[in-house]
Amino acid sequence: MKTTLQKEAPRKAERAPAEEFISPEVNICETKDGYVLEAEMPGVNKGGLEITLANNELTIIGRRSNETVSGALLFRERSVAHFRRVFELDPAIDAGRINAKVNQGVLTLTLPKSEQVKPRKIAVGD
Amino acid sequence: MKLIQYQRPELAWPGFGRLSNLRDELDRLFESPWTELARASQLLSGWTPALDVYEDKENFIVKAELPGMKKEEIDVSLHADSLSISGERQGETKAEDGELCRAERFFGRFQRTVTLPVPVAADKVKAQYQDGILTITLPKTEEAKPKQIGISVN
Numbered sequence: 001m002k003t004t005l006q007k008e009a010p011r012k013a014e015r016a017p018a019e020e021f022i023s024p025e026v027n028i029c030e031t032k033d034g035y036v037l038e039a040e041m042p043g044v045n046k047g048g049l050e051i052t053l054a055n056n057e058l059t060i061i062g063r064r065s066n067e068t069v070s071g072a073l074l075f076r077e078r079s080v081a082h083f084r085r086v087f088e089l090d091p092a093i094d095a096g097r098i099n100a101k102v103n104q105g106v107l108t109l110t111l112p113k114s115e116q117v118k119p120r121k122i123a124v125g126d
Numbered sequence: 127m128k129l130i131q132y133q134r135p136e137l138a139w140p141g142f143g144r145l146s147n148l149r150d151e152l153d154r155l156f157e158s159p160w161t162e163l164a165r166a167s168q169l170l171s172g173w174t175p176a177l178d179v180y181e182d183k184e185n186f187i188v189k190a191e192l193p194g195m196k197k198e199e200i201d202v203s204l205h206a207d208s209l210s211i212s213g214e215r216q217g218e219t220k221a222e223d224g225e226l227c228r229a230e231r232f233f234g235r236f237q238r239t240v241t242l243p244v245p246v247a248a249d250k251v252k253a254q255y256q257d258g259i260l261t262i263t264l265p266k267t268e269e270a271k272p273k274q275i276g277i278s279v280n
Contacts, residue, residue: 025232026228027228027229027231028228030227038194038231040194041258042191042257042259043258044258045257069178070180071181071183072181073180075177077178078178104193104257105191105193105194105259106194
């Protein structure tokens with residue numbers, strides 16, 4: 001039987017507070033060439049964006065840049081949570097040509113379809 | 127339509143090590159129905175951008191979330207003690223030959239008005255627009271600033 005008391009302090013159960021995320025509002029538009037996705041992420045600039053693609057899953061994470069405002073809060077409606085949303089990609093999208101830009105808190109992703117799935121006119125021979 | 131959202135971020139749940147945050151969680155619990163309600167009310171009234179108001183000794187600071195606008199589309203005006211932010215957001219992507227599959231963003235007109243508790247110096251108000259956030263700094267008038275009163279000892 002083990003009698004010695006545990007001398008080491010038990011591992012602290014404390015963890016870093018989990019990051020909180022809210023889902024950004026998006027508009028997705030399909031054209032014949034691909035998709036255009038616009039996500040609203042106010043307070044997020046280029047440095048706070050993390051876009052990853054794995055197993056046909058597109059994950060968009062936008063972290064708000066730190067705003068330091070002095071003074072007491074009188075009224076609050078804005079959320080402080082970061083943004084995160086996951087999308088399943090159409091296999092027709094050419095992952096290598098995905099383009100992202102962010103302008104005034106709106107992320108625009110251009111997801112072109114690969115050439116072989118684009119509709120093509122077939123000429124009828126005589 | 128294959129580009130489908132299938133996962134929403136999971137709700138934060140108080141973990142065992144985070145009992146101290148229980149209060150925050152409870153606050154959030156009561157807050158969320160209102161947030162949802164605010165979202166729902168947008169469906170009827172159009173776009174209601176969220177805003178925060180801060181106060182320090184010298185200024186009021188108003189921050190409004192207006193993502194994806196042009197500086198020229200935002201109108202800020204001050205009438206006596208009420209600050210009004212209005213504008214119209216134009217759609218960036220027009221569905222020309224494509225079909226719009228999913229539309230969650232609001233476009234069109236909005237207006238928000240904030241009533242300030244003390245007078246501000248209208249000629250010193252500054253507005254800045256960055257990363258989709260409009261920050262308006264409204265300095266209080268000299269008369270409205272808190273004053274320290276010295277105590278004399280005899």
